[in-house]
Amino acid sequence: MAKLIITLDGQLLSEFELDKERITIGRKSNNDIPIDNLAISGEHAVINNFHDEAFVEDLGSTNGTLVNKQPITTRHALHHGDEIEIGKYRLKYVNIQELGHKIEAHEKVAQEFGKAVILPNQALTTLSGEKPTSDMMAHTIPLVMPEAARRAETASRPSLPPIEEVESHAVVQILSGPNTGRALELTKTSTSLGKPGVQVAVITRRLHGYFLTHVQGDDYPTVNSQALDAHPQQLADHDVIELAGVKMEFHLK
């Protein structure tokens, strides 16, 4: 069950279970969550619950509604850890189920360290007033030996499996030919390399990494001097790709 934790200036005011399909927030007393404060409109915002998803919408309030410090203009999907701001009040959205899925993903990582434990109720006590929870790691897996473990975490972070979608963290650096030295950022889900009509390969970004696929041409590209087959091949940091006579190196940032 999801809930809202309402705070003012870092002080816990109350918790509210999101057990209805529609929950209204506003100054008037007929709201589900009445907040008697002049900065808050009579009918300020509404939270709609569908199954296990919640959306917050501003009802045309005078002072607006913020989610994670950003004003919202349309219906905004809420995720665990999101913080709604109405006037000086902060409403933190806590969804244990969603958190549970993320924890599962993190559990493996935690086990590798051998130094981390999971406190499922941690999120309930991690209230607003702290840093936004962009870094789930720090919030959901408090470390038993904070100092040593934090060092271990920082040191091994680059090799952590990506939890959310891989962001633009890879680059292809041209090593030979007229464009030597140029770097190609792999920002899109797919990026093509080579000469159209001669030899083309595409690097696709997937959840668990980057893959090189031969698309066009009689010759197949090579990775570390090994020719590709018809299947996509996952790229590792510092792999050297050669196609259409040009060498390039793949870098994970």
Next chain:
Amino acid sequence: MMDLQTALDIAHLTDTGKVRSHNEDCIATDNQAGFVILADGMGGYNAGEVASGIAVTMLANGLKTALLVDLSEQGPGLLVKSEIEKTNAAIHQAAQSQPQLSGMGTTLVCALFHDNHIIVAHIGDSRLYRYRQNKNNLAGFEQITHDHSLLQEQIDSGMLSEEEARLSSNKNLVTRALGVDPTVDVEIQEHEALPGDVYLLCSDGLSDMVGDEEIQLTLSLFGTNLELAVQQLVQMANDNGGKDNVSVILVRILRRFPARCGILAWLSAWFKKRL
């Protein structure tokens, strides 16, 4: 009958996805007769599979037979329409006759290539898109079919923005389907097909999981290799969650395909009579 084998390059793939236990999508392609069919079935137990299976098999056979006969009298649009109506009646009858199949139905999108044109027929939320390189070498990617779905109706009436629609939970409510009523309202369109065009037919398992821009990007990069492109599209849908069955058909127009007409058709008919 025209043989369109050298005019059309076709690739197709259907996949159960990551969540569903079985595949209720069904597809058929025929590059000689020049048609492709995709259906996304619905109904309890295995009824969805039965509905999409009947739809695709019957329509494919019906079209194949009908195309052997001269098209000049009826026109290809009417031919497709009447074949789909026959298929609808068959599914509806099957649903009536067996209680476990009661209420089954299926979406349908079908493309017939004839005389430099594409005839598109659809019912429900399975889609056809066109990827076309225009004169300035800019690629256009356009959804040709208009979903018969509750969501589309809400968008059309201004109740939902496209952005809100993407977050909506009632994505899979269709307003028209094949086999649920004794009669069916098929939407038929006819467009000129140009060499280089790539047509994409897909079930909502692709269009719900992968955004239009991503699909367009994939077609622009993998377009020279349709087999790879269908694999890539299905994989993207599965990578994004694969919540539904995913089916994709890609058709590229390799050359123009005019129907024999005028003096040539007249001559061949005259020769046939003499023989």
